[in-house]
Amino acid sequence: MSPPVSHQSPPGTSAPIALSYELFPPRNETASASLWDTIRELEGTNPDYVSVTYGANGSNRDTAVDLLNRLMTESTLRPLAHLTCVGNSAAELAGTIAELLDHGVRGILALRGDLPTKPADAPDAGSLRYAQDLIELIRHVEQQRSALLCAGRVAIGVAAYPAKHPESPSIEHDLEVLLAKQRSGADFAITQVFFHADQYRELVTRARRAGVTIPLIPGVMPLTSLRRVRRLGELTGVEPAPALLDALGRTTGAAEARRIGVAATVDLALAALDAGAPGIHLYTFNEHAAALDVLDRLALPRPARPGPLRRTALPELVQA
Template structure:
């Protein structure tokens, strides 16, 4: 069957409602062996038709070679679109400019602008960019310089959003003001950090919309199957998993039951958030496809239309 080429054909084949956006987060491999395993994971995830995959980067871009390796694989060997993380901490304006140009040269058209984790005792030096907002502004500056390369188009720039107060923020109101500033600087969408209650996401959305934020805010989920990973996430983010969930995971009879418990929890959480009007879901995979695919198998994404966020239905 040939693809539609005329306007009437396109109109007949266009879906009445599109499924929510779907994306995954990947870590660059640390070795050639782990890169082989990562390629297998990518092939399984690609089969689900995600809208993009995000490629993480450490603060200071000390793993830049591995980031480029993964990005080039995604661009050359798959039909996926990479969203590459840029972190401002630990890099100068000149270094970040060079990285942005290098990514554009390779065909990257999506960037996630982040401050990055600040190491204890770190102090800003020289031309280092301290926050995500000026990093967004730098990305847009480079974009204007490279408009011919982009055929007059734009880069897609994402940022982070926090359902719970950022560990270094004085209040959630301050977090909201930061999100407003990011959008005004040129951000197109946001991906949330991890949360475990639908009300946390809905409250974030309510605060953001009341403050004037209009960009999509995509909820981020971790398949909650590994209690050790959840404890580690709590140490890093300050957001702890529910005690009941941790107890059930830790007392499960075997790995299979533990996986069923975690997948069921994640599916229930994603369902409630999608019912509240979330535009999609972003899965933090930890470079493992099995649990992410279990979550998708239990979700019928096509039953949700992409309704405007904030619509109470």
């Protein structure tokens, strides 16, 4: 295990390492209270943004939009809104995009979304099929609102895959898809979870050779739960490191599992940073403790920047 390393570049040579987290909308009031405890803890690390997931076919659209609104009005965090296109028409998605922009969202992670598993749930003929279509739609809606955006641009992110996408015929096809998304207007990519240190480095090498120029941000997850690690291995089609599975399987309690998982996650993040990663994106599962442990071990320098005022604090300021 490597000691904490500062990856800050000399002043003026490059941007600082970016930091971001992923959150998902709560399912009930108890989950909401726990999530906001996590949000308050994460605020103290001054991340560049936090992404908010969006259910398949927009299944949690209202709770996702509500969380995005609350982040903008009740916290200092900048939200990146996930948006999936499978099962939604261009008109429906254009309305959602317009609503997000009108609410102040300036970053969208454009995703295809999971395909339905039952024939009865097959998307309508008029629904968008690919993330590339969604990117182009976002740019179209953005152009219609260019005056409202002060001629600015919406930052559009996409997914990248360190290992072959489970539905893809080849790694080469994955690169073709990533290039197509870049040509359609994607600004950056966040990778799916990976379990082996060389997977991110090899992705970057392949992508750059193929002509991908956008930043490729590694997504890492605190590998503290054996059940979660195994499940993600099934979803991604990538076998987790056997040594990690063995170590997690022999733990005698949550504290030991957290120590082992955090150390493994830090090793992956450090390997990605050594390979030139422009940032780290932490999949939190709405839990802050292990994510903050990872961040402490990485010792990433954070630029000092004042956060925006929360609206809930304005009446007190006026009265003062």
